[in-house]
Amino acid sequence: MPRTAITIRGLTKAFGRNAVLRGVDLDLPAGQVTVLMGANGAGKSTLVKVLCGVHRADTGEVRLENAPFYPESPAAALRAGVVTVHQNINDGVVPGLDVTSNLLLDSLAEGGAVFLNARRMREEARRIADAVGLEIDVTRPVAGLALADRQLVAIARAMARNPKLLILDEPTSSLSLAEAQRLFALIDRLRDDGVAILYISHRMSDIRRLADRIVSMRDGQISGLFETAPLDYSGAVRAMLGHEITEVDITIPPPGPVVLEARGLKLKPESQPFDLRLHANEVVAVTGLVGSGKSALANVLFGLDRPVSGQITLDAQPHAPANPARAVAAGVFLAAKDRLVNAVIPGFDIQQNLTLPFTARHAGPLGLMRRASERAQAMRSIDDMGVVCQGPRDGILTLSGGNQQKVVVGRWLAEASRLLILDEPFQGVDIKARHDIGRRIRDSAASRATMVMCAELDEALEVADRILVMSEHTIVGDHRNENIDLPRLMAEVAGAADRTDLSA
Amino acid sequence: MKTLSLTDLAIRYGFLLLMAGLIVIFSIAKPAFLSPQSAVFILQSVAITGILALGVTATLVVDGFDLSIGAVATSAMMLSAYVMVIWDMGAVAAVVMCLGMGALVGLVNGLLIVKMRVPDLLATLGMMFLLVGLQRIPTQGNSISTGMVLADGSAATGSFAPSFLMLGRHRIDFILPDLVPLSVVFLIVIAVLVWAFLELTRHGRVMYAIGSNAQAAALAGINVAGYRVLAYVISGVMASIGGILLAARLGRGDVASGNNLLLDSVAAALIGFAVLGAAKPNAFGTAIGALFVGILLQGLTMLNAPYYTQDFIKGAVLVVALVFTFALSGRVGRGRG
Structure with missing residues (x-):
């Protein structure tokens, strides 16, 4: 041992x-x-x-x-x-300095002699680089290195401390x-x-x-x-x-006509192309590990990214939005993940956060906002989503995480959409808010297609009629949410190579 | 929740109280301070910086900054003089070309920032230097005045149109004959328009959203780049209006004037953060900020404070206002609807 x-x-x-x-x-x-x-x-x-x-x-x-x-x-x-190399490589190196200074950064930071001896530093840096098998010119600036080299520099720097x-x-x-x-x-x-x-x-x-x-x-x-x-x-x-997956009681309604169809969609140059069909009156959850391509798919549909290849049609019309504004105009809405970064306007109150994407709906001549119309919409959304607050003019940051999430999801439910994409809508919310949001998504789904991205399997099982599994930027599984074959679904989540293991 | 604490009251009304206090003190020391003429003088002294400050407020709202406003204003002043004195054209042509120049500079600023990804401070700083130099090239660094001698030895034939000079010099009868200068009317009208645009229209709402969280605004389907450019165009146009009024008041294209425009108007806009505890750029606050500086300087002048203390006092007021905004209100934006 x-x-x-x-x-x-x-x-x-x-x-x-x-x-x-x-x-x-x-x-x-x-x-x-x-x-x-x-x-x-x-x-x-x-x-x-x-x-x-x-x-x-x-x-x-x-x-x-x-x-x-x-x-x-x-x-x-x-x-x-205890040495840590973080996900963000630039946390571990100073891009503006050369390799030598980076490798010796910790001893430089700790102080010592006032003046630096360049030759002795280079020798010391080379010794450190050799120790980890890093073959690199130590006088080069780190900013000019490939990502992997930067990372190896960060690790080499860390290893200098045994x-x-x-x-x-x-x-x-x-x-x-x-x-x-x-x-x-x-x-x-x-x-x-x-x-x-x-x-x-x-x-x-x-x-x-x-x-x-x-x-x-x-x-x-x-x-x-x-x-x-x-x-x-x-x-x-x-x-x-x-x-333990909680049994949820989902009645799968009959799906309506096809709303969104993708053929031969390729999200990354090296990923497998896939087809996708989303129907009206259907809630589809897309699950998969972090980095499996869920957000990449959402970004393509919302005009934030272009696919490598493939055709997408929305209601039989070609759908290739150049930006989110075009996507919204075409009826494709995205409630983004990481609400504090991507959704919440911290300087705004609840009402202003709720009406943000559709201010034109509440604006009259010259773009003047109609207060009554805006307030009425805010009250309706607060009511529909069950936002717990004192009133629509409270600051958004006075709300709990779950209620903030209700607001940023609710803003996209205020208008009818053809396809509503919700990227991790249950992120950082308590169980009560999670149920409220899930119920509201399902209740309002009749006239549109709905796609919910969630890494957590039980969230997917709680909200969806159908569950798609993504792995390595392609769809590897498609399950009706009824007597689901969980072991198989989890194997798909774990990666393509694993399926062969299981089937053997 | 209903009863405001002392700190809340201080944040909210502190600055307005301070202003009222100043007026009371100055009035007691110099009763002439309260006369209508004195009030009008104050307004006239802040008219141009106030208009520039309202422009810079638009860029602050989208979390930007425009350092080129002073240079745009002086460029507009030189351009209007050049158009009328050297090209011998009329007032309308001069005004239209100045406004066009301001809009163009704002557009270039905006595109530098949005498309070329130059940080706002650096882009507008570069534009400032560029304009300060550019406005002197056509006249070899000389001021422009009626009948000036040109490079080829002949005298300029044009002159400032009377209707143009009126913009800066005419006074309207109000209570007393010839009381209110036209430039003050411009200030008030522009302040109301900018306020209405920022607070009452959806465009202003969206610009505030961009300033608060640009990424979230973009993901809400808002054309963030377009609104950013718009803010700089507004700022450029406001600055050119300021320049037109300056030229009309001076009656010449003076290369030496307008040095204080940038700092005074930025100070007014930043003081505006503190008014009513807004803790964010806002048109009403900016107007009050400009007025505050004007009252302070007029009062000090009447008390015979030397001119060279004025910049120091303006700076001190600005620092106090920023403390009001950032320390006391804890950086929390208060939605004022």
Whole structure:
């Protein structure tokens, strides 16, 4: 049994009343790659932030090589030997400086001599680069490097400190295949050197290539641990998505005519083309892991992106909106995910947030707003969505997350649409708000096609008549939401390669 | 919820109280301060900066900034003088060309920012330098006045049209004969129009949405780039109106005047953030801000404060106003509908 680099027992962390980590127990052995999987909000980033000193845990015990480990700051975690490479590569490097300065950044930041000796710095930088097998001209500015090289620089910089634990947060999300191979080679070397590696990813190909063990997280707890070869990848995905699916009582209405049809739609140059048909009076959920292409599909339909190839028709007319305004004019609405970034206007009150996309509806001559009409619409939407508030003129930020979400979803239900796309409409809302929003989406669906993107399977099961599964930017499964074959659906979520395993 | 706390009251009415207090103090010290002539003088002194400030407010609303307004105003002044004195054209042509120039500069600013992705401060700063230089090239750096000697030795034949000069000099009978200058009427009309546009129309609403969260506005189907450009065009046109009034008041194209226009109007717009606790750019606040600066300077002048203390006092007022806005109101935008 290898030495255990880090031991975590009963770790909890709450933000306000929102418990994010609810008793995490986890061991990370030295010289092994542990892959951590978890859906949005499962708590993996919070766990990482506790380990790298950004957040402090509320209760629980963390031991690094048997010594208590409670870093006060990211710098303290780094000194203790816990190194983190974040998803956003530019967090790990300073693009404006050359490779040498980047590799020596931590020692530069800690101070020392006032003047720098350029030659000695270059030698030191080369030594660090060699140690991780990074073949690169250390005098080049980082801004001119490929993404993978930048990432390797960030890792090399981290490795100069002989870390005990290396945390990689979705490191391949912006790398090409060849670039990822170089990263994997480096990870293999570090593993052989006895570094414990915590690797966060949803890419099945990465996981197959690297994982010695897989840990699944769900609702702030470890929901599965897989360490006996051969690794049970489907089991890990199941543990991440949850075993218990609440039976929801959905009566599937007869679908109306086809509203949106896509033929040979290709979202990425290397992805498989697929066909798609959405009917009126039908709620279709699209599920899949983070980065499986759900948002990419929504963006194409809403005019934010162009597909690589393929035809889309809306009510038998070609649909290729140049921008969101055109999409809205054609009757395709998108309630975007991440409401605080993409939807909420913080300076506006509830009423102004509700009427934002359709101000023209409430404007008279010269574009003057008609107060009464706007207020009436706001009151109707507040009523329909069940927004809990004092009145329509309250600031949007005075509302709870769930009620904010009702407002930004409600703004798109105020007008009739041909296709309503909701990208993660249940993100960061409590169970009551989730039910309210889901019910409202279903109740209003008769005259349009509705597409709901959700990574969480039970959300999809709760709201949809039909569930599509996306993986690697294509549709790999299509299920009527009735006596659904869950194991098969989860296998599809876990990735195309896995289906062959199961069918064997 | 109903009873406002002391801090809320301070944020909301603090600035208006301060202004009332100043008026009372100045009136006691110098009773002439309260005369209609004094009030009109104040309004006239703030008319041009007020109009420029209303333009810059439009760009602040979309979370932009326009540093070129002062240069646009002086360019418009030089252009109108050039058109009338050297080209010997009429008042209408001069006004139309100035407005067109302002709109064009605003359009270029907007496109630099939206299409070329130059940060707003840098784009308009560059435009400012460009215009400051450009306006001097046709006359080799000389001011333009009636009968001036041209480069080829001949005298200019044109002159300022009387109807043009009227824009800056005519006074309307109101209570007293010849009391209210036409430029003050322009200020009031423009202030009401800009206020109505920003607060009452859907276009103003959408511009505020862009300023608060541009990404969310774009995802709501709003033409963010178009409205951004519109804001700079409004700003350019307002600045050219200011320049026309300046030329009409001076009766010449003076290369040395208009140095303070940019700073004074930006100060007025930023002071406007604090009025009624809006904590956001707004036309009413901007107008009050301009008035506040005017009252302060007129009062100090009447008390014989030396002219060189004025910039210091303006700066101090601006800093206090920004503290009102950002520290006391906690950066929370209050929807005022």
